[in-house]
Amino acid sequence: MTFPLFALMLCVFGVGTSEYVIAGILPGLSSDLGVDIPAAGMLVTAYALGVVIGGPIVTIATARIQRKTLMLLLMAVFIAGNVLAAVAPDYWVIVAARVLAALVHSTFVAVGIMLAVNMVPEGQSGTAVAKVSLGLNLATVLGVPLGTFIGEQYGWRATFWAVAGITTAATLLVAAVVRPAEATGGGAATELKVLGNRRVQVAIVMTVLGSAGFGTVFTYIAPLLTDVTNFSTTTVAVLLIVFGVGSVFGTMLGGKLADRSLMPALCGLLAALTVVLLLFGAAAPVQVVAAVLVFVFGAASFSIIPGLQARILTAAAGAPTLALAVNISAFQLANAGGSWLGGQVLDTAGVRWTTVAGAAVTVLGLALGLLELARDRRARAGEAPAATGSTTPTATVG
Template sequence: MPLPLFALMLCVFSVGSAELVIAGILPTIAHDTGVSLADAGLLVTAYAVGVVIGGPVITLATSRMPRKPLILGLMGLFVAGNVLAALAPGYSVLMAARVISALTHCTLFAVCIVVASSLVPPGKEASAVSKVAVGLNLATVLGVPLGVLVDQHFGWRATFWGVVALSAAAALLVALFLPRDAVPVTAAAVDELRVLGNRRVQLAVVITVVAMAAVFTAYTFLAPLLTDVAGFDKSTVTWLMLVFGIGSLLGNLLGGRLADRALMPALTGILAVLAVALLALAVAAPSRWACVALMFVFGVAYFAVMPGLQARILTSVAGGTPTLAVSVNISAFNIGIAGGAWFGGGLLDLDLGLRVVVAAGAALAGLAALVALGELVRDRRAGAAPVAEEKETVAA
């Protein structure tokens, strides 16, 4: 991986690890700060709200800033937020620190994606996005377990200090290796806002929300499905989640390559595979071997869809003013995640069972695939297929 892309990937890894690790260290935080586990859980909620609401606002406010200084500034603020978390004397300060960190999340991810796509030849944008997004895979597979391990041996403050060190290293690599003129700033804030009126942008965001809701309707309740329905021991669930994580890593790289070759056909097909995988998991959940195989396929399909969702904005929709649109799409990921978890929990409250919850996730994935298929048909009818597809046709 080229050093500039590696530096951006490490930024995403740092921020992704900080976002996700909090769930694994909540019991320790609750004990040390003297709050209930439910109140400690609000640290997760506050972070998500900061991402969804603050992200697009900050992206718009910084639309005219040069990209490299902006990334360094955001990483500096992120480091400051985590230093404050590590030093927090109590729950209230820790909550404020989490909100400060969250405010950088959306804009940082969006700028890293846009800059990464500018560092590669036209038609390779999705692969560049997938390489940067590997940071999220590594945050899930490596960052979170390491953060929990540090918490177990040295306390939750040490986990935040680890995030600080990793983030500072990522910022140093950006300073050293990212070209200063990466993605020249040409768009005014009004141009970024105008893009959001584009029908394709709006439908791309809809696909993202529905796809992520599909994933997290099922993913949120995977652990009880594996223990209560498939009959696995609780100790085995960790290893099964590792299988899911390995699948997600492979899916991310595969999804980037497929999207580069034919964006909307790939995106539509992967969403269809996701729907089939979730439906099969709902049906075959009592079979342990089937669960293991389908956990892997679920992980592959989940992360294979992510490069295409962002590349739709970058290459086919937003043209020269993509940063705000990408930021809004990242907020859409979080809206879908929250909505999926809420929807799945609502189904459980109706006593419909865990297998029905997973099947509902499959139905949402099928709906996302249908919307993507409609966009694919509309593109071809209008003679406006994505750039990557047109290049493949010319090359053939």
């Protein structure tokens, strides 16, 4: 990984840690601010809503700003949000702080992806996306446990100060080593027009379906492993780290496969995730097999992310920033929808059946991907008579 890509990945690591670590510091935060756990848990909902609402609005409003300059501005707002959270005198101020940080989340990640893609040779966009997205994986594996530890030792405010410090260092590194890149497309009007592209719309729906299948199961993975597999809570904590390691492996593999052959790879990975979810449910009572499948589940779930983002890049060529931001917001909606679906299944049929529900949602994403793959191949076949030169097909199907 080059130093500029590392700088972008470190920014994403800070953003991901800030988003996820709230779960680890909720007890101390709720006690200190005098609110109950459900009220404190609304900070997660507030952040998600901020991401979903803020992504399109902020992206449209900043469409003509030079990309590196925009990223530095977005990171400054994000840092301010975490500093405000660290000094918040009451519950409602910290809610406002979380929303402030969330408003720039989608646009920041989208711009980071665009800057990363500009740094690599043509045909390596999937790998570039994977390297930037690695920051989210590391946030889960390293950032959240470390942030939780800091919160337990020094208080929840120290966690927000730590996140602000990491993101400040990462922002300074971006300022020093990332080369400028002009805004793509023709401004807000062009970006909005891209959202009317059928291929972009389908790619966003694929993101929702593929990610919702993951969310349906992962939200309830702890009760699945304790109640069905009979692991202790301590073992489950270790297995969540194993899941995180699998996610790192899957992200990098998914990026490489997306560069080699985008839509065939994406369809294959969605099929693999469907199978893994079904196997997870079937083998959940067998501890050794379930432990292995936790790693495989992490790998399969995150392997689809580079391909989903790369599909947006190819479908929205010329003005991809807003489409990417909306797609990032779609991940949030998918996780929320998956959590809701899993909760309904858990209440009516039991936690083990969340894996079947997750597989059913994922297979819808697979079906949509196969339809797009067939459409792409028909389109290329129709263009073939007009082509000149070699008839060897290219490796990547966009």
